[in-house]
Amino acid sequence: DAKTTQPTSMDCAEGRAANLPCNHSTISGNEYVYWYRQIHSQGPQYIIHGLKNNETNEMASLIITEDRKSSTLILPHATLRDTAVYYCIVTLSYNQGGKLIFGQGTELSVKP
Amino acid sequence: EAGVAQSPRYKIIEKRQSVAFWCNPISGHATLYWYQQILGQGPKLLIQFQNNGVVDDSQLPKDRFSAERLKGVDSTLKIQPAKLEDSAVYLCASSFPQGYGTGSYEQYFGPGTRLTVT
Numbered sequence: 001d002a003k004t005t006q007p008t009s010m011d012c013a014e015g016r017a018a019n020l021p022c023n024h025s026t027i028s029g030n031e032y033v034y035w036y037r038q039i040h041s042q043g044p045q046y047i048i049h050g051l052k053n054n055e056t057n058e059m060a061s062l063i064i065t066e067d068r069k070s071s072t073l074i075l076p077h078a079t080l081r082d083t084a085v086y087y088c089i090v091t092l093s094y095n096q097g098g099k100l101i102f103g104q105g106t107e108l109s110v111k112p
Numbered sequence: 113e114a115g116v117a118q119s120p121r122y123k124i125i126e127k128r129q130s131v132a133f134w135c136n137p138i139s140g141h142a143t144l145y146w147y148q149q150i151l152g153q154g155p156k157l158l159i160q161f162q163n164n165g166v167v168d169d170s171q172l173p174k175d176r177f178s179a180e181r182l183k184g185v186d187s188t189l190k191i192q193p194a195k196l197e198d199s200a201v202y203l204c205a206s207s208f209p210q211g212y213g214t215g216s217y218e219q220y221f222g223p224g225t226r227l228t229v230t
Contacts, residue, residue, distance in 0.1 A: 034217060043116070043203050043221025044155065087154060094143075094207070094217050099168070102154025 004088045009107040018075040020106050022088030025069045031092055033064060035073045037084040044087065078110045114138065116222035118204050124228045130192035133225045137206030144181055145219065146189050147203040155203055161187065194229045201226050
């Protein structure tokens with residue numbers, strides 16, 4: 001699986017958009033970009049995933065560059081409850097034997 | 113919908129003792145995973161089951177760790193004997209493959225069991 005690079009930590013003001021970057025320059029054509037987050041003392045939680053197109057759901061938006069070498073997770077109106085470690089993972093689909101390989105992630109602190 | 117259940121939530125044992133963790137996945141989920149998360153690191157996959165068969169146990173230290181998923185539902189992870197470096201949070205997750213090519217790989221995680229080996 002391709003590796004990803006994320007900043008170690010980021011701060012965001014409550015109510016503002018949080019933009020979390022991820023570099024995955026060695027991604028292959030059939031690999032997906034997944035985002036999970038882990039709030040303190042909880043298990044990871046799925047946020048969103050995408051292949052080529054931008055995606056949006058009730059939690060966040062995922063913007064993938066045209067060359068697919070990087071992506072940005074956007075939390076449109078961050079709240080204190082969004083404080084967590086965010087993991088960007090690149091992997092094949094389940095049926096292609098993909099696995100979730102977690103890196104260090106980005107520790108996002110949302111401040112009042 | 114009930115989430116993934118794990119027990120116990122916390123366990124403290126001395127080195128060389130044995131310990132077992134239990135996981136009940138979301139109903140209907142065919143795939144079950146055990147992860148180990150050491151403090152300050154991301155979760156690391158230990159073993160993956162598809163129904164009651166092992167799909168991947170390449171990262172499981174088989175000299176001391178074992179896992180089973182009888183009847184394709186609940187699962188137990190055992191450590192015998194425990195070492196100091198086994199201190200970690202053990203996470204169980206489950207998923208239901210959405211079908212060929214969809215890419216959906218949403219895993220649902222339990223709260224984890226925090227193990228301290230002294």
